[in-house]
Every structure is written in structure tokens, then in C-alpha cells.
Amino acid sequence: MWWFVLAFGTLHHVSLRQRHHGCECVSIDQCISNGVDVAPFCGCMDISGEDYVICYTTGACPGSFSSTVYTGATFRPCEYLPPPPPHQNACNDPLFTTQWHLERIRAPDAWSYTTGGTLSSIAIVDDGLQYTHGDLRVDVGRSFGWNASTGRRLSTAHSSNAIHGTATAGVATAIRDNLRGGCGVAWDATLIGVRLLTHGASPADNVFMSESFVSSLSELATLGNVIVSNSWGPPDDGRVDGPMHRDLYSEVDAAMHSFYNSARNGLGGILVFANGNGGRFDNSNDDGFASHPTTIAVGAVGDDNRRTQYTEPGACVDVVAPSDGGIRGIVTTDLIGDSGYASGNFTNAFGGTSASAPVVSGVIALILDARPDLRAVDVRHILIETARLVHVDEVNWVRNSAGRWFSPWYGFGVVDAHSAVSKALVWRVPVESQEEVCSDNWFGYLGLNDWEWRRVSIPSLGGTLRFIDRVSIFVDVVHPWRGDVAMRLISPSGTISQLTFEVPNSVPLRDTSFVPHTYHSNAFYMESSGSNGWMMDFRDVTSRGRVRRLRLCILGTPPREVPLPSAPPPPRFTPHSPSPQPEDTDPTPTRISAWVSVGSSLVLACCLLLFTCCIGPEEEEDDAEEDDRRRRMSQAVVAFARFFFLGRSEEEVGERYDNVPGRSIS
Numbered sequence: 174m175w176w177f178v179l180a181f182g183t184l185h186h187v188s189l190r191q192r193h194h195g196c197e198c199v200s201i202d203q204c205i206s207n208g209v210d211v212a213p214f215c216g217c218m219d220i221s222g223e224d225y226v227i228c229y230t231t232g233a234c235p236g237s238f239s240s241t242v243y244t245g246a247t248f249r250p251c252e253y254l255p256p257p258p259p260h261q262n263a264c265n266d267p268l269f270t271t272q273w274h275l276e277r278i279r280a281p282d283a284w285s286y287t288t289g290g291t292l293s294s295i296a297i298v299d300d301g302l303q304y305t306h307g308d309l310r311v312d313v314g315r316s317f318g319w320n321a322s323t324g325r326r327l328s329t330a331h332s333s334n335a336i337h338g339t340a341t342a343g344v345a346t347a348i349r350d351n352l353r354g355g356c357g358v359a360w361d362a363t364l365i366g367v368r369l370l371t372h373g374a375s376p377a378d379n380v381f382m383s384e385s386f387v388s389s390l391s392e393l394a395t396l397g398n399v400i401v402s403n404s405w406g407p408p409d410d411g412r413v414d415g416p417m418h419r420d421l422y423s424e425v426d427a428a429m430h431s432f433y434n435s436a437r438n439g440l441g442g443i444l445v446f447a448n449g450n451g452g453r454f455d456n457s458n459d460d461g462f463a464s465h466p467t468t469i470a471v472g473a474v475g476d477d478n479r480r481t482q483y484t485e486p487g488a489c490v491d492v493v494a495p496s497d498g499g500i501r502g503i504v505t506t507d508l509i510g511d512s513g514y515a516s517g518n519f520t521n522a523f524g525g526t527s528a529s530a531p532v533v534s535g536v537i538a539l540i541l542d543a544r545p546d547l548r549a550v551d552v553r554h555i556l557i558e559t560a561r562l563v564h565v566d567e568v569n570w571v572r573n574s575a576g577r578w579f580s581p582w583y584g585f586g587v588v589d590a591h592s593a594v595s596k597a598l599v600w601r602v603p604v605e606s607q608e609e610v611c612s613d614n615w616f617g618y619l620g621l622n623d624w625e626w627r628r629v630s631i632p633s634l635g636g637t638l639r640f641i642d643r644v645s646i647f648v649d650v651v652h653p654w655r656g657d658v659a660m661r662l663i664s665p666s667g668t669i670s671q672l673t674f675e676v677p678n679s680v681p682l683r684d685t686s687f688v689p690h691t692y693h694s695n696a697f698y699m700e701s702s703g704s705n706g707w708m709m710d711f712r713d714v715t716s717r718g719r720v721r722r723l724r725l726c727i728l729g730t731p732p733r734e735v736p737l738p739s740a741p742p743p744p745r746f747t748p749h750s751p752s753p754q755p756e757d758t759d760p761t762p763t764r765i766s767a768w769v770s771v772g773s774s775l776v777l778a779c780c781l782l783l784f785t786c787c788i789g790p791e792e793e794e795d796d797a798e799e800d801d802r803r804r805r806m807s808q809a810v811v812a813f814a815r816f817f818f819l820g821r822s823e824e825e826v827g828e829r830y831d832n833v834p835g836r837s838i839s
């Protein structure tokens with residue numbers, strides 16, 4: 174058995190799972206680097222069809238500066254992505270050329286693999302659908318609605334006044350190649366209408382609406398692979414609103430958890446929510462729907478890829494998607510004729526986070542059409558892992574200790590349909606399930622002072638986590654002005670996540686008092702956590718407040734016994750273990766330099782291999798089997814080098830990182 178260490182240096186950014194038409198070992202028992210199981214971060218590949226597995230590091234691999242090639246690992250055969258069928262990725266409808274958002278998220282490239290198909294349905298929960306619109310194909314039998322005045326169920330979602338729902342639906346599922354309008358992101362997905370909202374009523378204050386939403390989720394949970402797209406929420410007035418904190422919404426909270434846990438035959442229901450249009454005068458972490466732990470929260474970027482004026486910050490934001498706010502709006506279906514946003518049957522000016530949410534719902538429909546077996550948590554992780562970083566020069570981006578970039582304005586970046594579907598096709602569903610660990614309650618009396626950060630150390634957690642998914646903290650502050658209080662959460666590794674910002678005084682409805690609320694953060698994604706070291710900071714602009722209760726809960730992957738490889742034989746040549754260097758030693762490495770680093774290591778490895786094979790010590794075993802093994806290993810390393818240097822274009826490697834100035838790819 175062979176075992177040696179390749180000096181890969183600080184190899185960032187290599188991710189086989191982003192290959193478009195390549196192979197990936199989708200199931201490996203172990204991927205060890207420096208004695209740590211790094212499989213969740215690092216890919217392993219079967220080079221020669223033999224039993225060689227190479228673990229390679231990414232910037233997210235904690236403490237790993239070298240990678241191990243070893244034999245004897247077990248894994249399933251590589252799975253190959255199917256080559257894209259020809260001529261499947263164009264939309265030939267007249268308005269397609271104006272649908273810039275489809276190209277921006279690379280939907281046409283994703284259509285090479287999947288189009289939404291028969292395996293995915295998108296339920297548009299909104300003010301209804303105009304069934305007679307020629308560019309929407311409504312599944313009438315599965316659509317339904319509610320009378321907002323009586324709470325009575327309706328057997329239809331049709332409404333000739335459904336201005337918002339009709340436009341939203343077109344973004345997700347407008348029909349392709351019917352010579353009308355343009356195309357939806359998942360133009361082949363089944364469209365289900367749920368008429369829930371009425372114009373003129375505040376949905377957050379509507380009892381019938383809450384009850385109808387609960388009943389809707391219960392009904393939708395029985396309809397298979399349904400993505401529930403919600404382009405609505407509480408008023409964007411700076412108040413805390415949603416299912417998490419008021420008695421009226423306790424059943425909504427329970428219904429969302431139930432849907433998330435039980436829908437899709439237990440794989441998990443998909444709830445997509447727009448994160449609100451309040452801009453800097455609101456925070457989607459105060460929106461109990463967008464920040465709900467079962468939700469995928471979606472913000473908006475304009476055609477310049479920058480956050481729009483109206484999209485809300487929030488540590489709960491997962492991804493952003495195109496909408497209006499730059500020069501161009503979103504082209505989609507509109508009420509027939511003079512009604513609606515435009516005089517015709519289509520509009521080029523739809524926008525808000527209302528347009529971004531159905532973009533993401535469409536992408537998820539593509540994902541689930543390709544991989545209907547994926548769990549809800551897998552879908553969210555795929556969106557996060559494949560989102561494109563944009564404008565990291567903005568100050569709000571933070572790179573956490575696991576190397577993940579996060580911004581309360583952008584989440585993890587702009588959704589990318591092609592990368593998401595490509596990753597979904599080779600996604601390895603983890604064997605381990607997630608667990609939640611919580612701290613004891615912190616009770617106290619922390620007075621708040623003007624413009625001064627005050628700190629609370631969170632009590633010990635009930636366990637440790639290998640990888641954090643998302644963090645929530647219940648906060649009870651006594652303060653007459655909700656908008657005066659800013660909060661930030663600090664992880665043991667020092668990552669800071671701003672949970673709320675002070676709301677400007679000019680906003681009249683920043684609430685009259687602080688409402689106890691559970692805040693959420695994605696900023697610590699993939700960090701590890703011990704049981705101690707979490708801290709919470711508070712600041713206000715008057716001296717009238719105090720903190721009296723806190724409780725932290727973290728969802729993530731628990732520790733497990735790492736199955737180390739069996740004791741290796743003495744290496745045939747001395748391992749080259751480079752001196753560990755901080756990942757950010759060089760703030761502006763180029764992609765090429767990283768490859769050169771890899772190349773140098775590989776050339777060295779190849780030379781050493783050839784040396785060993787050709788003029789190795791005479792005392793080495795000389796049997797035919799050993800020669801053959803050497804030969805295959807040499808071929809493996811050469812194949813590996815060829816794979817990296819010839820099999821990947823620089824654009825392919827870097828495409829996820831457009832607009833990232835002076836950053837290493839990680």
C-alpha cells in the first residue's frame with residue numbers, strides 16, 4: 174500500500190464539483206488531510222479507475238496545507254454529467270432578448286440539463302393568477318384560493334385583478350417557444366396558483382390570511398415536489414413582524430416548521446420568501462417570514478449586479494437575484510390588455526424583491542427536476558455554494574473563519590442557475606443529519622449607553638459543532654424605541670455578524686418598543702464551534718434600554734469519530750510538508766499563480782515518482798505487481814496534472830468570482 178503527501182501549497186479554489194461535464198466521486202468514506210476529515214470541503218477524485226483518491230484543499234479547509242494521496246479508500250464509481258442535448262437552451266419567444274436576468278443567472282445554460290420538467294411544481298402564493306393569460310399554463314386542478322373576507326376556501330386561484338401574482342408567475346414559469354412574451358426561469362415546471370392576498374389589506378395583520386396560509390401549506394405539502402414562492406411579507410416599516418413572536422402567528426410558525434419537515438415525503442418543503450423592500454429603513458431579520466429558519470430569503474440586485482436601493486439588509490439573507498433598480502426592469506407577464514403594469518400583455522418594468530424570489534424559485538425547480546431526491550437543506554446549501562460573489566469591494570462583506578464570504582445585503586451572492594444545477598447533479602447527500610445545540614438562558618441587567626457597544630458573553634452551549642449551518646439568538650431587550658438598538662453577534666473565531674442596524678430617526682414606524690424576537694444569521698456558515706466563546710454586542714442611541722434575556726441556538730453538523738486511514742507504511746520518499754502560511758499572506762494572488770503552485774508540486778511529485786519507478790533503491794520489492802502499481806500511480810499523477818491544466822479553463826475556474834478585486838479565489 175502506498176501513502177505519501179503531496180505538497181500542494183496553499184491550493185485554493187479547486188473544486189471538481191463545479192466542473193460542467195466532468196466526473197466526481199460522489200461517495201467517499203474518508204478524505205483526510207492533516208488528520209482531519211475534510212470531505213465536506215474538499216473533493217476527492219478517482220483518477221485512474223483504480224483505488225487512488227486525491228484529497229485537495231480549498232481555502233475553506235481549516236488548517237490544511239497539504240493533501241494526501243492514499244490508496245484503499247472506498248467510493249462509488251464516478252458519475253458523469255450527461256452531455257447537454259443540442260439546441261435545448263434557447264428561448265425563441267419575441268421578448269427573450271430583453272430578459273437580461275435569464276442570461277445573468279445563466280438559466281439558458283442550465284436548460285441544457287433541465288427545464289423544470291414534470292418533476293417540479295412552483296406554487297405562486299400571491300393575489301391569484303389570470304388563468305386566461307396566454308403565456309401561463311396553470312395547473313387548474315391543483316390551484317386554489319381563499320376569500321379574504323370570510324376565510325372560506327375557493328376552488329380557484331383565478332382573478333382578473335391578480336396584477337402581482339400574474340407578473341410573479343411569469344418570472345418563474347412563462348411558457349417557452351409559444352411566440353408570446355418571453356420565458357420563465359423554469360418554463361417547463363407546473364404552475365400552481367394559491368390566491369391568498371388581497372389588495373388594500375395588510376397581510377401581516379390579517380387573521381384570515383394567517384389561517385389561510387397555514388391551511389395552504391398543509392394542502393401544498395401533499396402535492397409532491399412543490400416550491401412555494403412568496404413575494405410578500407409584513408409591511409416594511411422597521412417593525413418586528415412575522416410568525417415568530419406574536420401569539421397570532423404561533424400556528425403559522427408551527428405550520429412552516431411542519432411543511433419544512435414533512436413535505437416532499439419527508440425530504441423537506443421549500444419555502445422561498447422575498448426579503449422585503451424597506452431598504453436601509455428596515456431589516457429582513459425583523460421579518461419573521463423572511464428570517465424564519467425554514468425559509469430561503471432572497472434579496473435583489475439590479476442589472477449592474479449591485480444591491481438595489483430597496484432591498485433590505487439582513488443576516489438571514491441567503492442569496493440575491495436580479496430585479497429592477499438598475500437601468501432595466503424585469504420583463505414578464507402582465508394582466509391582459511390595459512389592466513396591470515403596462516398597456517399590453519407583458520411588462521418590462523416588474524421589480525422589487527417580488528421579482529427576485531420567483532427567479533430563485535425557478536432555479537430551485539430546475540435543481541429539483543434534476544435531483545428530486547435532494548432534501549430541502551441540500552437545496553439551500555447548493556444555492557449558497559454556487560452563488561456568485563459580486564462587488565466584494567463593498568464594506569459589508571465579511572469573510573468568516575471558514576473562508577466563506579457573506580454580506581447582509583447580498584447573502585452569499587447572486588444565484589447562478591447553471592452552477593446550481595451542475596452541482597445538484599453530482600451532489601452527495603451527507604449521511605449525517607444536522608443537530609441543534611443551544612445555550613442556557615442568559616438572564617441579566619445590561620444597561621445600554623449612547624453609541625457605546627456593550628458586551629454579553631453567551632453561556633456555554635450544550636454541545637459542539639463541526640460545521641455551522643445557521644445561528645439563531647432569542648433577544649429580549651427592554652427599550653422604548655426598537656429602532657435605536659443595534660446588535661451584533663461574534664463567534665468564537667472572531668467573525669462578526671451585524672444582526673440589526675439602528676433605524677434612522679426619520680422613519681416614523683420604527684416601533685414604539687422592542688419586541689422579544691429571534692434573530693438569525695448565516696454569517697458563520699461552515700465555521701466550527703466549541704461550546705464557549707460566543708458574544709453579543711448591543712448599542713443604542715439613548716440611555717433608556719437594558720438587555721434582560723438571551724439564548725443562542727446553532728444548527729449544524731455534530732462532531733464525529735474521524736476514521737483515520739490504516740497505519741501507512743513508511744513513505745518511499747520523504748514527505749514534503751510546507752511550512753503553514755496564513756491564507757491571506759498574499760492578498761492579491763492571481764489564479765495563474767495558484768495553478769503554478771499546484772503545477773510545481775505536481776511536477777515535483779511526478780519527478781519523484783519517475784525517480785522512484787526508474788532508479789529506486791535496489792532493496793525495493795521487484796515483483797511484477799509492484800511495478801504495475803508504480804506504473805499506474807505515475808499515470809494517475811500525470812492524468813491528474815492533465816486534468817487540472819488542460820481540462821479546466823481559467824474562465825471556468827474564475828467565473829464564480831467575477832467582480833472580486835484583489836481577492837484570492839477561495
Ligand SMILES: [Ca+2]
Nearest residue numbers: 266348353355
Ligand atoms: Ca412565452
Ligand SMILES: [Ca+2]
Nearest residue numbers: 409449451455
Ligand atoms: Ca421588511
Ligand SMILES: [Ca+2]
Nearest residue numbers: 512513515517
Ligand atoms: Ca396589461
